[in-house]
Amino acid sequence: MSEKVSFPVKDGSSATGAIVWPKQGGKAPAVVLIQEWWGLNDHIRSLLDRLAAAGFIALAPDLYHGKTTKDATEANRLMTELDKPHALEEIAGAVRFLSAHERSNGKVGIIGFCLGGALSLAAAATVPELAAVVPFYGVPSPAPDYSRVKAPILAHFASRDEWATPAAAEAIRKELAARGQSMDLHIYDADHAFANDTRPDVYNPDAAKLAWERSIAFLKQHLG
Template sequence: MNVPDRMLVGRRRLMQGAAGLLGGLPLAAVLADPKLARAAAAGLQDVTIEVPGHGQAKAALALPAAESAPAVMLIHEWWGLNDQIKTVAAELAQLGYVALAIDLFDGKVATTPDAARAQVQGMQDEKGKAICGAWLTWLETAKVDGASRANGKLATLGWCFGGGWSLQASLVHPVDGTVIYYGRVGGTPEELKALKGPVQGHFAEKDQFITQSMVTAWTRSMDMAGQSYEVFWYDADHAFANPTGSRYDEPDARLAWGRTTEFLDHTMRSW
């Protein structure tokens, strides 16, 4: 897939402000406070690329202090690219990653379940795959102010709607690691053979949407495909890692995030 080398950067804000904010508080505390999350999200750069056949695609970019680093592409929940996801990107930049939070809903952010459901139903798989593939291609050679920032190591990370797309993105454009938070999983063994790196999944035992039978069927296919994966189950409900929701489970969210960062560190920094 051809992606223009040129990127259009909107607000150019330095990450120091967001880094200072996150550096003094736990990620969960920032995510749970709309004002703090908004301040952290404001430190990201708006990025736009052209996706052949689908027009422009937008994302929010957070850069680490290092001049060259592995990259993580974040995919939002059914709400859209909101301050919560951007704040996680800022946290990942602090941890030393080029973090790109992509937008699959053309700037729309829902505030009610009905509106969020409509966004998901209006999403075309072909367009989603094209956008994910284009951004991953861009991240392989990402340049900011003319200098390369990503070192070629890539991972995807998504929650709920974005969790399913984290897997789909890694099938469209194989990456070094894939993280799924309670997202829809599936695929035949033949389809899953396209995966390049290991997969880590976080699922909730009380989830009525992403059920244990769905995940079990997927892991069976992963085994048949000879793929590497690890699955963690939590005594929690769907969206347990979202501090702004009613199902938030702080201990499990903290445990899952620790496992996520350990997985990324091992996968992206082991040569």
């Protein structure tokens, strides 16, 4: 079960989110989880629980500041109106909070879905403290300065995705590879949001299971 947490942001404000702690004692690696366009809802909280069960301190910043929706039109409005530079500052604040926490081993990764996947890639270029980046089917627009990416990236995209297209993901991978930066890209025979088990219209259990297992192994490799 998650608990509410607050943490400082660089501009002097504070942000809030949900945090879950792993059961084992001692120091643990940490992961920032970034919401889909629906907001910090029960599905995202269930992913926090899964991350904690895998041994991570997991924190999801509440980028919509208390708002959630089940309506796609409203979700699109919330995503469009989101102050993305400030959202990235809140994400950076979450990373710094986890990095310095007494329960943390000091290493922090990020994982995000849909809107959160796009923000995870943007954070890779703007939050130098990150040690691992795992975006699911999201492409930031406008594109960040990918030359600033330091952390390795494991990206999951869907073959039938007209929003976060495989071609866009491959273009990012090629740009990073040309500079010797690491991005491992997996394309699944699936639709956008294939990992969301609350959406039977698009959920693909096999692809979701494989992508999650790859993600946990990757995060443990780089944060453990």
